[in-house]
Amino acid sequence: MELYTTHFLCNQAHRTAPARQFFYTQANWKTAPISLDLGCGTGVITSELTFSRAQAIGLDINPDLLTQAVMDNLPNNSVHHILADATSLPFRSSVASFVLSHFTLMWIHNRETALAEVKRILRPGSLLAAIEPDYTGRIEIPKDTEYTSHSPIIDYLIFRGADPFIGGKLPFELRSINLTKIQFGTLSWEYNPRTAQTEIRDEVALLQAKGIHWKPPVFTYTPIFWIIAFKRKIH
Numbered sequence: 114m115e116l117y118t119t120h121f122l123c124n125q126a127h128r129t130a131p132a133r134q135f136f137y138t139q140a141n142w143k144t145a146p147i148s149l150d151l152g153c154g155t156g157v158i159t160s161e162l163t164f165s166r167a168q169a170i171g172l173d174i175n176p177d178l179l180t181q182a183v184m185d186n187l188p189n190n191s192v193h194h195i196l197a198d199a200t201s202l203p204f205r206s207s208v209a210s211f212v213l214s215h216f217t218l219m220w221i222h223n224r225e226t227a228l229a230e231v232k233r234i235l236r237p238g239s240l241l242a243a244i245e246p247d248y249t250g251r252i253e254i255p256k257d258t259e260y261t262s263h264s265p266i267i268d269y270l271i272f273r274g275a276d277p278f279i280g281g282k283l284p285f286e287l288r289s290i291n292l293t294k295i296q297f298g299t300l301s302w303e304y305n306p307r308t309a310q311t312e313i314r315d316e317v318a319l320l321q322a323k324g325i326h327w328k329p330p331v332f333t334y335t336p337i338f339w340i341i342a343f344k345r346k347i348h
């Protein structure tokens with residue numbers, strides 16, 4: 114997936130770090146802690162999921178990204194990797210204490226099946242924590258007048274098979290599969306002119322590589338949702 118360089122994924126993970134710290138306070142690590150980084154990519158986050166002595170599994174469908182994840186996490190005995198599809202998770206039921214999706218569910222074509230799989234492998238009382246964007250609320254200033262309806266980035270993501278509007282839809286989808294105690298919101302962070310410009314440059318380069326000319330805005334904002342949802346306890 115040439116869309117993502119390690120540099121891009123690192124920056125992205127850095128921006129969402131405070132939300133993940135909140136997620137970890139919500140997890141129940143008491144028994145057999147196994148955590149899953151669903152669609153771990155280059156593995157920039159997976160080692161975080163080892164705290165409280167958890168065994169962390171980074172799972173991805175892309176062998177190239179997974180190879181990099183394996184290499185980067187080599188010295189860590191608590192991090193494991195599996196090449197697999199999120200729509201058919203190679204785990205027995207009720208085994209995971211925590212599942213993270215960090216910009217992954219947006220890329221999974223059959224999301225309904227993947228969510229059912231995540232629910233299946235979660236232990237009762239454990240949670241799925243997700244960070245996913247919602248480009249419905251994308252702001253660009255100034256707007257490139259060539260693209261009157263919406264940003265070419267949105268078209269590009271759709272073209273590549275992603276759902277750029279997942280963020281706002283996910284809470285309902287999780288409720289529909291009977292997950293409970295659902296909480297969600299959008300992330301906010303300090304505006305840093307330097308990193309903001311890097312993000313814009315990354316997007317311009319991405320479109321340029323595809324032959325799409327886009328006059329870069331000075332400012333962009335994409336709402337990013339954080340969502341947690343628990344598997345019901347059995348009484």
Ligand SMILES: C[S@@+](CC[C@H](N)C(=O)[O-])C[C@H]1O[C@@H](n2cnc3c(N)ncnc32)[C@H](O)[C@@H]1O
Nearest residue numbers: 122152153154173174175198199215216217220
């Ligand atoms: C935007 S990247 C995010 C990577 C990582 N979570 C991060 O934040 O750095 C999306 C990842 O989802 C993976 N992916 C897409 N569809 C998948 C599927 N069906 N099963 C497993 N992984 C999948 C891609 O290979 C890619 O690594």
